[in-house]
Structure formats: C-alpha cells, structure tokens
Amino acid sequence: MRDFAISESPAVQAQLDRLGALSLPQGRLHLDTARALLARLGNPERRLPPVLHVAGTNGKGSTCAFLRAICEAQGLTVHAATKPHLVRYNERIRIAGKLIEDSYLAALLEEVLDAGKDLAASFFEVTTVATFLAFSRLPADLCVIETGLGGRLDATNVIPMPAVCGISSLGIDHESFLLSPEDGVPAEPLARIAFEKASIAKPGVPLVTQAYPVIVANEVLATAARIGAPVMMRGRDWWADVGTENIAYRDALGELSLPCPALIGAHQADNAALAVAMLRHQSALAISPEAMAKGIRSARWPARLQVLGPGPLTDRLPGRTVIVDGGHNADAAQAVARALGNRAPIDLVFGLTRARKIADVLFPIAPLVRKAHTVPLPG
Numbered sequence: 001m002r003d004f005a006i007s008e009s010p011a012v013q014a015q016l017d018r019l020g021a022l023s024l025p026q027g028r029l030h031l032d033t034a035r036a037l038l039a040r041l042g043n044p045e046r047r048l049p050p051v052l053h054v055a056g057t058n059g060k061g062s063t064c065a066f067l068r069a070i071c072e073a074q075g076l077t078v079h080a081a082t083k084p085h086l087v088r089y090n091e092r093i094r095i096a097g098k099l100i101e102d103s104y105l106a107a108l109l110e111e112v113l114d115a116g117k118d119l120a121a122s123f124f125e126v127t128t129v130a131t132f133l134a135f136s137r138l139p140a141d142l143c144v145i146e147t148g149l150g151g152r153l154d155a156t157n158v159i160p161m162p163a164v165c166g167i168s169s170l171g172i173d174h175e176s177f178l179l180s181p182e183d184g185v186p187a188e189p190l191a192r193i194a195f196e197k198a199s200i201a202k203p204g205v206p207l208v209t210q211a212y213p214v215i216v217a218n219e220v221l222a223t224a225a226r227i228g229a230p231v232m233m234r235g236r237d238w239w240a241d242v243g244t245e246n247i248a249y250r251d252a253l254g255e256l257s258l259p260c261p262a263l264i265g266a267h268q269a270d271n272a273a274l275a276v277a278m279l280r281h282q283s284a285l286a287i288s289p290e291a292m293a294k295g296i297r298s299a300r301w302p303a304r305l306q307v308l309g310p311g312p313l314t315d316r317l318p319g320r321t322v323i324v325d326g327g328h329n330a331d332a333a334q335a336v337a338r339a340l341g342n343r344a345p346i347d348l349v350f351g352l353t354r355a356r357k358i359a360d361v362l363f364p365i366a367p368l369v370r371k372a373h374t375v376p377l378p379g
Contacts, residue, residue, distance in 0.1 A: 009103075018113050063278075188215060191218075275295075
C-alpha cells in the first residue's frame, strides 16, 4: 500500500519506500499482527499517557483536532495520532504538539520495520506501532488517538484502558473491510458499522457518542453493554443546541455556553460538542470551560472546508474564494452541501479513487454546481 507517502528527507523516504512495499491486510482484519509487533518492542501501548480514543465514519479527525486544541488551551502537552496525512507522512504523528521530526521518524520507522520483517504487517499496523512506541518514550499529559479503519479490528484498538472513548457520526464507508461476511455480527449494514465502531469500548471506560437513528443507537448500546462500558449518548445523556454563534451544551454536570468553531459548517459544531462531552465524562484530566471555549475557536483542521489563503492557486483566480475539502463519501458530501448552500452556484473540481461510489458522493452537491471539472487520482 503506497499511500502516496513522500518525503524530502532521503532517510525518511527510504523507510517510506519500505512501508509502501507492504501489502494490504489479507483476508479479514485482526489484531494479532499488531499485538505481536508491539510485544517485540516491549508493549509500548501499555505505557502511554491517558488516551482519548476516537472512532467514527466522518468527523473523527475534526473531533481529535478539537480535543487537542482544548487540552493545549488548558496548558497540557498532547501527543496526537491522526490519519491520513494530507501532504507529509509526519502529520500522522504529533509529539508534544509538534509534527515528528524527520530524523526521529526515520529511525523510528526503521526500528519498527526491522522488528516486524517476518510478520507481514500492513502500512497502518506499522504506522500505529511506531506511533505508540514514540508516544511511550516521550512525556506528555495525554494522547489523542484516531482510529484508522472501523474500530473493533483497527490496529489502534490494542490500547488496554483509555481514559475515554468517543464515536463521531456514523455511516457507510470502507464496505469491503467493514461489511465483509462474518458469523455473529449484525447483518444490517448500518448496524454492522455501529458494532464495529462501538467495539473500541473498554470495560468501565465512558463511551461518549453522537445521536444516531434507532437501529444504530441500539447497536451502539448493545455492544457497549456486552463490553461493560457506560454510554453517554447525545440526546439522552448530554445535549448540544447549535446556533449561529454559540453552542448551548448541557449534561448532568451543568450547562455551558460555548462559541461556534472557526471551522466552516454546522457539523463542526457537532464535532466540537462531542469533544467537550468526552472531556466532561472522563476523570483523568481537569479541563476548564474557558479552555474549552478557547480550544473550540482556535482548532484548525486542514482540507475540511478550508478557505485557501493567498498563494499560487488563489493568485490565478482573482476575486474567487477557493475552498478545499477531503470528504469522500455520501455523508461527507451532504455536510459539504449544507455548508456551501448559501454560496451556490459553485465551480467544482473533483477527484475520487475508483473504489468510491462517485454518484453517491456527487448527488448531494450537484444542485449547487455550475461547472464541474474532474481530475484523475491514482488508485
């Protein structure tokens, strides 16, 4: 799986080439390979600072961005693992608030790849193990960790006891992996997705979620109950009413009036509210309402309805606003369409890999589009 990882550092590129030569997981996903590789490296996943673990179909990366910004506004030092990278592989591993440096990244990947030469680990398994190894060696107050694919069998799900788990919005994506036939799992697609994502839950650890349709909510609750995790679900255990300028948040601890994010779209206020709910339902970290407000306003997450500033592209389009978004499924497209509805008509530059259902993604946006330009993408 090449994943288009490139670096200007020859030392890093040498290790990225090794990563790119790794194959996709063969057959059904599992945790055995990640666990075996971690064991060879001394089980660093058992020595992490308090972990905030986030799964979901859409919004999990933005939720992680809000968690990191809020905790940094509190004055805490944060390790963060997110994916995929936008420009540089280093974006996946943020150590004490900064992207991992090339020299350390090259040595780290070499160590993990050498340790797992005979294990046939995947790109993401090696990346996850390298991330946990780095986080275990350098001090921080907490880790924010985003799942990669699903939850139950995602390589990040080796974390033994996070401080809190969260689930953002849920929908259909990565069907070839997450909906593959298996005995003893829900047959209905959305229920199956809910089962996979909710399986990051751990006994006694709060699982904080958004609100969902009944079939999804019931599966989240049932999965958490089997595991023994208390669920804090939006609309049942916590509430967030999103206005034009403020988020009116409340739960059993009280009420908060919080600002709307600088990030574009009402869905980002939902993601910010989930981050707040996660922090208010865990006990490892003390976070003030002031830090929550400051972090919500300061959070940035590139390529999520990002308005491009002055540069080579915008200079060629004087008087035009250029907005970039990395959404690649139907639910993400609906969120983009809602956010851009008052900007219609728009010109769309659009590219997806062959694995994506192009019509499903284009359908919500099509009514806004004056002109569409397609661009080829590898894969």
